[in-house]
Amino acid sequence: MAKALIAGELSNGAASQQTLELITAARSIGDVSVSVAFSGAPGISAPSVPADRIYVLEHDRLGESDTATFDAATDALTALAKETQPDVVLFSRSDSSSVIGPRMAARLNAAFAQDCTAIELNGDAFVVTRPVYGGNANARFKLNGSGPHVISLRPGSYEAHSAPDTTSEVIHFDPAPHIGDSRSTLLRTVQEAQEGVRLEDADVVVAGGRGLGGPEPFTQIAELANLLGGAVGASRAACDAGWIDHSSQVGLTGKSVSPRLYLSFGISGASQHMAGCSSSRNIVAVNTDPEASIFGDARFGVVGDFSKVLPALISAVRDIS
Ligand SMILES: Cc1cc2nc3c(=O)[nH]c(=O)nc-3n(C[C@H](O)[C@H](O)[C@H](O)COP(=O)(O)OP(=O)(O)OC[C@H]3O[C@@H](n4cnc5c(N)ncnc54)[C@H](O)[C@@H]3O)c2cc1C
CATH class of the missing domain: 3.40.50.620 (HUPs)
Structure with missing residues (x-):
């Protein structure tokens, strides 16, 4: 054995x-x-x-x-x-x-x-x-x-x-x-800011990418995540642009998540991003480009502009919660 x-x-x-x-x-x-x-x-x-x-x-x-x-x-x-x-x-x-x-x-x-x-x-x-x-x-x-x-x-x-x-x-x-003497000396500890559920443990992740066009829509991403009891994720492009903190990055060089629902807005689905979320039970993608590769991994997809779909979804979730 x-x-x-x-x-x-x-x-x-x-x-x-x-x-x-x-x-x-x-x-x-x-x-x-x-x-x-x-x-x-x-x-x-x-x-x-x-x-x-x-x-x-x-x-x-x-x-x-x-x-x-x-x-x-x-x-x-x-x-x-x-x-x-x-x-x-x-x-x-x-x-x-x-x-x-x-x-x-x-x-x-x-x-x-x-x-x-x-x-x-x-x-x-x-x-x-x-x-x-x-x-x-x-x-x-x-x-x-x-x-x-x-x-x-x-x-x-x-x-x-x-x-x-x-x-x-x-x-x-x-x-x-x-346990021997430590060979390291702790100089300072930086606590990662975290509100709500931890990204890696979340049952629902609502993620945004470069297609959001700026930092402002992340307020709506966070609102939807909050309504669904989930956490906010992001592509590296969005993090690199400074729209959201790198602690939210999902992917090869970010965090790995496997929620029941991964809702993505304006993310193309590059392999390095999918490396961190492809084991999600259900991926839902919203993207204006019908050829975006994320649709190949998504269970449901909306070919459309996030700026129309996201507020509509927030309002629909509000109505049923
Ligand atoms: C070594 C290495 C490691 C990497 N690690 C990671 C990683 O950990 N995580 C990660 O994410 N990336 C990582 N990357 C980067 C990765 O290759 C991609 O560049 C990145 O994921 C692209 O992010 P994005 O999908 O947000 O942006 P883009 O590829 O630019 O896609 C934006 C998407 O938004 C859509 N869009 C545009 N406007 C709208 C709109 N109004 N409404 C809806 N959709 C819209 C577009 O059609 C497009 O598909 C890594 C790259 C390398 C080389």
């Missing part, structure tokens, strides 16, 4: 959506024993999840999301992996996993595969799928060696595991003896 260790994340005290996606990914491998590690400041309570085992790692330096935490988390998770000898360690792709994952792999003398969209076990070998060439092609990589392999999966690549929580064992693993 293969063993998977998941680097779990907490969101408001519960397992994050991304952690549940990793559980689905691990279960899809086949006959696998799944462990989830939750790290945090002393006193964290680890939520129950559909896994065989939960490891709880408590330490002062695991409490914050900063560079010192990344050092401590690398030390702690590496020690846990050395002790439990999983075949595969799974992270959800994020800023922190991009720092911790490769360092952990180096210390374990293991392969690190980042931003994968699928994982499978082919005989004894793990094979991962990874989008390449700006999302225009998928490459499959066989990971050599016996592992543990360290893999980060793109958020939204798997459905969140919805089985009832069945954790049978909770084990407290003391990371203190393994």
